[in-house]
Amino acid sequence: MNEVPLTHILFLSTALFFIGMYGLFTRRNLITMLMSIELMLNSVNINFVAFNKYLFPDKLDGLFFSLFIITIAAAEAAVAIAIIINLYRSHQSIDVDDATEMKF
Amino acid sequence: MSSSIFILLRQELLLSLLIFILLFIKIGKERSNESILNLINILLVVNLAAGIFGMSEGGIFNGMFTTNAFIVLEKNILNLAMLLISMQSYAWLKNHKQLAEFYLLLFTSLLGMFFMISSGNLLMFYLGLEMSTIPLAASANFDLAKRKSSEAAMKLILSSAFSSGILLMGISFLYGTTGTLSFDVLTAYISNNPMQLFAFILLVSGFAFKISAVPFHLWTADVYEGSPVAVTAFLSVVSKAAVLFTFTSILYKVFTPIATVWYGVLVVLSITTILIGNLFALRQDNFKRFLAFSSIAQVGFILIGISGSSQAGSASLVYFVLIYVFSNLAAFGVVSVVSALAGKENISDFKGFYKTNPFLSWVLTIALFSLAGVPPTAGFFGKLFLMMAGAAKDNYGLIIFAALNMVVSFYYYLKVVKAMFMDENEAPIQKLNVPGITKLAMYICMAGIIITGLASLVYDYIYSLSIGI
């Protein structure tokens, strides 16, 4: 059977990474921005898994690392959401441009 | 084996114990804040003491967690900083409802740092890093009511998430090119092929974000300004120090094969950092913001020291961090007292401060002189030794640049002194009665500032422990 070469997968992950970054740079809604970051993290996950599967199939470092990333991403998301909620309380908005009080 | 775990992990275990005790306090019956604070401070003293006594060297979890005398020393410094911070935020926490949570967050973050420092593996390092970052983001938002506080927290969590994304990308590339995550093995595979260089740079930028080196520093000032003073102090001293320790050890241990490259990177970073830090610090009026930028400039000097990549390099780093703990925390101590009791955080509010609060003024003055590097304070030695370590590379352009920037930094430190001593002000900050424990903390800082410099044995001790390339 012919399987997908590593480069394809890497291309996918990189694309995903930059899509995420693009989202982070352009979106104004904090939740959306958070989601874009999750995209970036996931692209990293794909990297790890792919490397592990293709290059070093005998050890499981990559897989474990991706597991931990998922976990921590969850934690991060939880805290971030909490903060965003609090921000909404004080600013009555979750638009990132409304939270630019401190500058210069 | 089993017993050795308790020895090697003792600082981490102690900290976890503290965390549990806090939880029990939380769920237990109501106590007065004072009593809780005193208890916690005592516990912190114990924690510090227990850390200091007894050496331990070795690795566990097959090399995921390694420790040695030097690392223990670094952790002790962090413990000390933690203790000082908690002593100084007494006035602020005395009538704060969630002080237990506050300590929970900080302790957790500290625990994360400990693991990060003694990590022998990229995975462990990542875990430690996140474990130290996420609670901080939460605690940055600790003044729930304040608009600025929540804004700061938002900025911190988003940027740090982004940076960890970048960092992870780097790690994944490293893994991809070497097939391993443990530092010892990694070194063998490191070479300067573009892929690895790219990975390395991604990694470095992750670090640079944490130590807020230019151009990865932009979050710093805002977060410092927004978050409560205690948290700011923790950010600017403890977390920065921890990351610096880790950064140095990784550079020296893992990336030795491409030392020339990261020397270049460090030089570039230090130049930009010092310059931008100084230029921004020149025109700040908010004290926390001012300290943020000045600390950015300090990091630039630290990077010069690290770039020495010698035993003296890492020694001068730890030495400077120790001094930095004393001087910066003394400064933050004064600021936190003033902001807690008088609610003022601007430099212009400090005009005529000496008339009403001579003690605090002297503390702040000495702290600032130490940050500026004026003898006989320890800051003088710290900065000089950093630059001496850097000068070992015969890169005198860098030294001249740094030396001249020291003059610029003098200007803004002296400006604060001028405000306190020389400027007239019809309505200065009224006389503040500083809590005894905070005063004690300040005295400790003063003693530290004087002794650490003049008593050479401190440096010699650090030097004897430290490892170069």
Next chain:
Amino acid sequence: MNLSLLIILPLLTALLILLSKQLAQIRVIGLAGSLAQLGAAAWLLKSYMDQRAAGNTATYLFETNTVWFKALNINYHIGIDGIALAMILLTALIVVAGILVSWTMEKLSKEYFFLLVLLSMGAYGFFISLDLFTLFFFLEVAVIPKFLLIGIWGSGKKENSAMKLALMLMAGSALVFVGLMGIYYNTHTFDMVEIGKMGISLGVQKFFFPFLFLGFGIFAALFPFHTWVPDGHASAPTAASMFLAGISMKLGGYGCLRMAALMPDAAHSYSWIIILLATIAIIYGAFATMMQTDLKYINAYSSISHCGFVILGIGMLNKTSINGAVIQMVSHGLMTALFFAAIGMIYSRTHTRMVAQLGGLLKVMPFISTVFVIAGLCSLGLPGFSGFVAEMTVFMGSWQNPDGVYRLATVISAASIVVTAVYILRATGKTIMGPISNEHALLSDANWNEKLAAGLLIIGILIIGLAPFLINQLIMPSTDFLMINIDKAITLK
């Protein structure tokens, strides 16, 4: 004897001042401390002379060398030769005088005296240290007290002056630091004696000498980095001005001298630049002084001109001229301190320093006026006062250099004595002589403390002026030692 005493005494005094409560205590402690320093210095002189008389021909006496930072090979290495000793005596004398003239300081007196003593400690440490790091350490110790003294107790646009002074001096020490790094990483030691023994390679000298000389030069008001001098001196309170001009400008001169001895080749190859700058400073300072209307500015600018002689003497790099430079340092220290003291006394009574608003003070305050005149005559180099000895020695020394350009420089510098006469006499004629204005007609003469202070300084001036062979006896052997290296470098060319 143990030289560290010179550091411990001021330190002790400072601590006691911090502990003491009311003004009277503070004053007494300060005076006692400074007198103790003077005593120590005098004793040092005696034992030094005994040692020399006993045939001790070591370059530095009373050496003690204790390791400070072992890892970095930084030692607390102290010892003195005649030159350093002369400087120490100068410092001690001025400290006593400074404490005395600020006797009536009411505002924040504790901090004031504390800072004064701290400053003196820095100066002592600087003069006794043979280790470049220690030297640098004390050099910077002496900077910050000036900033506070001027900024808090000063007059006029004090904040700016203080800031300017602090920053320019810090820039100077930054340059010095770079130079030190250069030396350190090429000789792997900070020890001046060792470096002198092993010597420094020519390239290194050529590259780093400018940093060091310029750095110290800023302290010594080297043209064109002298602009901190006028404002700083003018804004400073009396005692601080005395310390500034009398002591801390000497740090620069002394440093320049040591550096020239340490890197003779570079000094020799750059000497024409040094001489050029010095000559400009001398004549330029003199003419600038002529245009001033504020007594303190007059003295400050004249200090620029006089310190030019120090640099000139060093730049000429021969025994006589260097002797002259050293004597000039001491002489200028005493003389300018005396001048500032007199100005301070006048200011504290008339509340103006503007020449135009003063006049005929000789009628109401004969003592102060006499002091003023003596300072003036000393500054214009009248025989019998120290200024004459110093300037003549410098001239004779620089004249020994037969090269035409150097001759020209000498003549131009010598011409400054006429300009000096002009501005000194103008100042004297307008303030001391002439008709007195009514609002000054009822002022009082000097108090005991002011008289004592002035007396001390005048005695110093007269000793040098009437018996120069004494100070020569003190410094000449040491200049010989300096010259050994320098001559080697010059003959090697």
Next chain:
Amino acid sequence: MSNYLYILWIPLLPLASFVILGLFGRKYFAKTAGIISTASLLTSTILSFVAAKQYFFVDGKVNGIYQKIIALKYTWLQFSPNVSIDMGLIVDPISVMMLIVVTSVSLMVHVFSLGYMKGEERFATYYAFLSLFTFSMLGLILSVNIFQVYMFWELVGASSFLLIGYYFNKPSAVAASKKAFIVTRFADLGFLIGIMIMGFYGGTLDIGLLIQKLTSVQSPEFLSITSASFLGASMLTWGLTLIFMGGAGKSAMFPLHIWLPDAMEGPTPVSALIHAATMVVAGVYLVARLFPIFSMDEASLTIVTYVGAFSALLAAIIACTQTDIKRVLAYSTMSQIGYMMFALGISKNGGESGLGFMASMFHLFTHAFFKSLLFLGAGAVIHMVHSNEMKDMGGLRKLMPITHIAFLIACLAIAGIPPFAGFFSKEEILTAAFHENKLIFGVALFTAALTSFYMFRLYFNIFWSKDAAAKAHSASHDHAHNAGNNDAHDHGEGSWTMKLPLIILAACAVGVGFIPFSQFITSDGAALETHIDMVFSIAPVSLSIIAILLSASFYKNQNAKSDKAVAFFGGFYRAAYKKFYVDELYLFITKKIVFPLIGQPIAWADKNIVDGFILLIANTTAKISAAIKTLQSGKVQNYALFFFGGVIALSVLFIYIWK
């Protein structure tokens, strides 16, 4: 050589009295100061006479030659192995002669001042300064080392500054003292550089050695100094000329003479001492002291000659026009010193041709006495009428007979009428001039005539012309001058302390001419046979007499003749009256050139360029920091963007550029 060490006391005694009076005078000796310093000076006068006797008649002469004796020499300041400033005492004919002059004249002045300055507020200070001056002058003449000369030279200048400015609250006095000091200081700059040249090439500063080295034609020093040259002139010429510049400054030779007339602002006895008899002849003394070296260099001697002659003539002309009696005397001093100078200039070293030297010294000697006498007399007059202006005087011969006689004697002496002292010395000078240089001789002769004219103009205006009493009254109320001289009532001639010096000096003015001067003081120390050639002296003496008669007809009683003469000379008179505008020239140079064109630009540059540059650095930094503040936009997304930009930049830098 026998021991002359005791002459150390001659300068030391005045010094002692200076120290004592200076420190405690104002408190303890307010009244007795005069006595103290006079006593001390009397002692040193006696000592100097003893020394003179011992030197000239006992043991000074060794086989017909007067020796130079170094009584004491102590190295004061070592410059380099053989160049040093030594303090010492030299005993040789001229120094001993000067000792006599200085001590005795100074003594006279001290005594005179007892009366003249009585009741002064700063009486003690006055005497302190007087003693200081005497000390420095004595130190100057006893110097063994050219640098020692310079030091006392400066001290003399300083004490003269203090004495001229004695009436410190009088602006004119202050200005005069400043002027005197600064002008002489300028001259001393030349002196200093001259010393440096001599010291460098001669390899020593000791006068004896210097002379020894620079007078032997084949010595290496002499060769080096003559071979080295600058702007065409040899270093020897330069050195000597510059040293002479110093001398000219002190001796008020043209063009450095402007300070002398103004110096008359000082108390009159001071003028008598400093600006007539002693300090102003220091220049002459200096040239005489170094005469052997001067004689080796024709050029510098020529300069000395012509400067001297010109000054003599110029001063005499100006003197004819002045109306302030002290200024007249000042100009006459200048003119007489001019005599001495050119006498030196035309002289050779040794033998018959050394006549000029001897004559010059002789004239210095006699001049000291009659000129101080003139000043003291003038002082007595001023003391009486409280004014310096001729118009306030006249017909005083009845009111002050003694002064009158003394003054007359002095005038005759200066006019060179036999048998008064001036006659002999002036004859010698004229003879020398006649033999050496006819032009100079002519000038000298003319000047002599002028001298006697203006001196008698002075004399008649003071003591004759109008009748006395009314004048004395009308003037007695104007105390413009001599402030603080509070006894303004019409006393007679004043106390005996004021008369006695006049009498003594008058006696000297008659007597000293008969001293066989050439036996003692010559250029080479060997006695020199001179004879007064009556035939030769007919011309000058008769000229003087004619001049005297002329001025008598002009001024003996008020008439219009003088005005006619003035009208006849017209512009020339006005020019002379305005001292030929030399002062204005100096004023122009200083006020219009030095201050605005050098001083102010430098002061401006210092404020704006040098300091401005430093400020510029500071301001630029501030500007930059203000300009880049927008980097910190406050938008978290921009932060992330910068972050990414940093990553890219670093990667590009280190993967592609710095591989």
